[in-house]
Amino acid sequence: MVETYDVAVLGGGLVGTAIGLGLAGQGLRTAILDEGDVAHRASRGNFALVWVQSKGMGMPRYSSWTRESVRLWPDYAASLREESGIDVSLHQPGGFTLALSEGELERRAANMARLNAQPGFEHLDYEVWDRSQLRQVFPEIGPEVAGAIFCRLDGHVNSLRLFRAQHVVFARRGGAYLPNFQVQEISRLPGGGFRILSGERCIEAGQVVLAAGIGNARLAPMVGLDAPVRPLRGQALVTEKVAPFLSHPIVTLRQTDEGGVMMGDSQEEAGFDEATGLGILGAMADRAARMFPKLGQVNIVRTWSALRVMTKDGFPIYQHSEAAPGAFLTTCHSGVTLAAAHALAVAPMIAGEGLTDALDAFHPRRFHVPAAS
Amino acid sequence: MFQRLPDADDAARRTGIRFTLDGLPAQGFAGDTVAAALLALGRDTCRQTAISGSPRGPYCMMGVCFDCLVVIDGVGNRQGCLVRLREGMVVETQAGKREVGR
Ligand SMILES: Cc1cc2nc3c(=O)[nH]c(=O)nc-3n(C[C@H](O)[C@H](O)[C@H](O)COP(=O)(O)OP(=O)(O)OC[C@H]3O[C@@H](n4cnc5c(N)ncnc54)[C@H](O)[C@@H]3O)c2cc1C
Numbered sequence: 049m050v051e052t053y054d055v056a057v058l059g060g061g062l063v064g065t066a067i068g069l070g071l072a073g074q075g076l077r078t079a080i081l082d083e084g085d086v087a088h089r090a091s092r093g094n095f096a097l098v099w100v101q102s103k104g105m106g107m108p109r110y111s112s113w114t115r116e117s118v119r120l121w122p123d124y125a126a127s128l129r130e131e132s133g134i135d136v137s138l139h140q141p142g143g144f145t146l147a148l149s150e151g152e153l154e155r156r157a158a159n160m161a162r163l164n165a166q167p168g169f170e171h172l173d174y175e176v177w178d179r180s181q182l183r184q185v186f187p188e189i190g191p192e193v194a195g196a197i198f199c200r201l202d203g204h205v206n207s208l209r210l211f212r213a214q215h216v217v218f219a220r221r222g223g224a225y226l227p228n229f230q231v232q233e234i235s236r237l238p239g240g241g242f243r244i245l246s247g248e249r250c251i252e253a254g255q256v257v258l259a260a261g262i263g264n265a266r267l268a269p270m271v272g273l274d275a276p277v278r279p280l281r282g283q284a285l286v287t288e289k290v291a292p293f294l295s296h297p298i299v300t301l302r303q304t305d306e307g308g309v310m311m312g313d314s315q316e317e318a319g320f321d322e323a324t325g326l327g328i329l330g331a332m333a334d335r336a337a338r339m340f341p342k343l344g345q346v347n348i349v350r351t352w353s354a355l356r357v358m359t360k361d362g363f364p365i366y367q368h369s370e371a372a373p374g375a376f377l378t379t380c381h382s383g384v385t386l387a388a389a390h391a392l393a394v395a396p397m398i399a400g401e402g403l404t405d406a407l408d409a410f411h412p413r414r415f416h417v418p419a420a421s
Numbered sequence: 422m423f424q425r426l427p428d429a430d431d432a433a434r435r436t437g438i439r440f441t442l443d444g445l446p447a448q449g450f451a452g453d454t455v456a457a458a459l460l461a462l463g464r465d466t467c468r469q470t471a472i473s474g475s476p477r478g479p480y481c482m483m484g485v486c487f488d489c490l491v492v493i494d495g496v497g498n499r500q501g502c503l504v505r506l507r508e509g510m511v512v513e514t515q516a517g518k519r520e521v522g523r
């Protein structure tokens with residue numbers, strides 16, 4: 049007998065588990081099929097920001113979609129806590145981008161103005177702060193800090209606990225997590241539905257949701273979907289746990305709820321190479337110590353790198369296959385920020401009538417607009 | 422309870438080192454690490470952990486476990502087992518998280 053489910057979610061990272069727990073919450077018998085520990089997982093190496101301020105240049109809808117998720121986040125965190133007993137430590141006090149010179153501040157302010165001036169861009173409240181304003185929030189800033197961009201909507205979580213909580217809630221809702229199930233083949237069944245193969249193993253499901261991060265690139269064409277995603281490496285550092293000294297997250301610097309100060313995170317085209325290197329780590333640590341000189345005395349205890357799941361334009365892809373109805377693709381590069389929207393908005397669409405117009409902007413047809421010559 | 426070996430305990434043959442421990446005068450011997458001196462004084466906890474605050478003391482004595490953290494001369498989170506005791510040193514319990522700049 050082949051195991052059968054209503055829905056199979058391929059990939060058990062932040063995206064797959066958020067969608068999976070949402071589907072299980074809609075009463076669907078849901079399985080998450082996940083590769084083994086060799087998998088490249090952004091979900092374990094990210095920077096944990098729930099972030100709005102700089103997003104949406106080139107696609108206004110991405111900003112408003114991000115904001116929808118940010119609004120859903122408090123309820124989402126509360127339901128995770130209630131169902132899993134895990135506090136993901138959501139804090140949304142507003143966040144900053146610090147500038148280390150007047151020129152950088154002007155550049156960043158101009159970028160924010162350009163972002164807001166795009167046709168169809170839902171107005172975003174942000175503030176440009178000068179040094180003296182900033183010193184009231186961060187008395188310890190270094191002499192080079194000229195000012196900052198502040199946006200009230202920004203925040204952060206403990207993303208490892210988020211990842212764990214999503215798995216626990218998925219299981220509590222009756223979901224089946226199938227580890228070491230590296231999907232090799234997806235085929236359509238004659239009477240509808242899909243058969244999913246991994247070596248000798250096989251399951252069947254009425255619907256299939258691709259949420260395999262970088263793995264989507266290989267799986268998507270099997271069911272008429274289009275996932276041009278590539279790895280984009282990011283490196284980060286974390287210090288020993290120190291007493292609270294950063295009240296707000298900064299886009300490249302945040303203090304976790306447990307006290308470690310994270311510094312990040314680079315963007316490097318490095319294929320599947322997950323190495324770390326002193327050059328980039330050193331540059332990031334140096335920038336952090338110029339922002340807060342006292343950080344220079346704190347010990348770094350770990351460094352790592354992880355691979356982002358990146359599309360050409362940096363925006364998510366949500367797609368329902370026309371060739372193979374019932375097959376969906378969900379992938380993005382801000383899976384922490386969008387977790388609430390994935391669980392509370394995208395999953396109900398998949399369980400219901402399919403993706404609505406609200407997600408139309410994220411269809412991969414946008415990659416096939418003929419280039420103007 | 423740790424005890425010095427009889428040889429090592431022969432105070433007459435070793436140079437005493439005076440330091441302060443949490444503000445009180447204390448004594449060890451030349452050649453002691455901070456962690457060894459604390460253990461010999463019967464102080465088998467030297468810090469509280471950063472999250473739960475549970476007590477910890479020197480364990481591996483060779484720099485790998487980080488359970489011997491103390492504040493030395495005003496610098497937090499130093500590994501007591503890797504620092505030699507010096508005359509006049511100011512050693513304090515590491516109470517939970519280190520403070521930035523201390
Ligand atoms: C350095 C860095 C910093 C980041 N910072 C932030 C941030 O501050 N805020 C934010 O919102 N986002 C951030 N992100 C992005 C966020 O981490 C990702 O968007 C998110 O983790 C992506 O989740 P995912 O589930 O799509 O992918 P992954 O975590 O890559 O998971 C994919 C899963 O699919 C599985 N898989 C792959 N192929 C197969 C297959 N063939 N069969 C079965 N399973 C398969 C893998 O086992 C894996 O578990 C950051 C990422 C990086 C790398």
Ligand code: FES
Pocket residue numbers: 456478479480481482483484485486487488489490500501502503
């Ligand atoms: S006792 Fe283990 S590191 Fe010092």
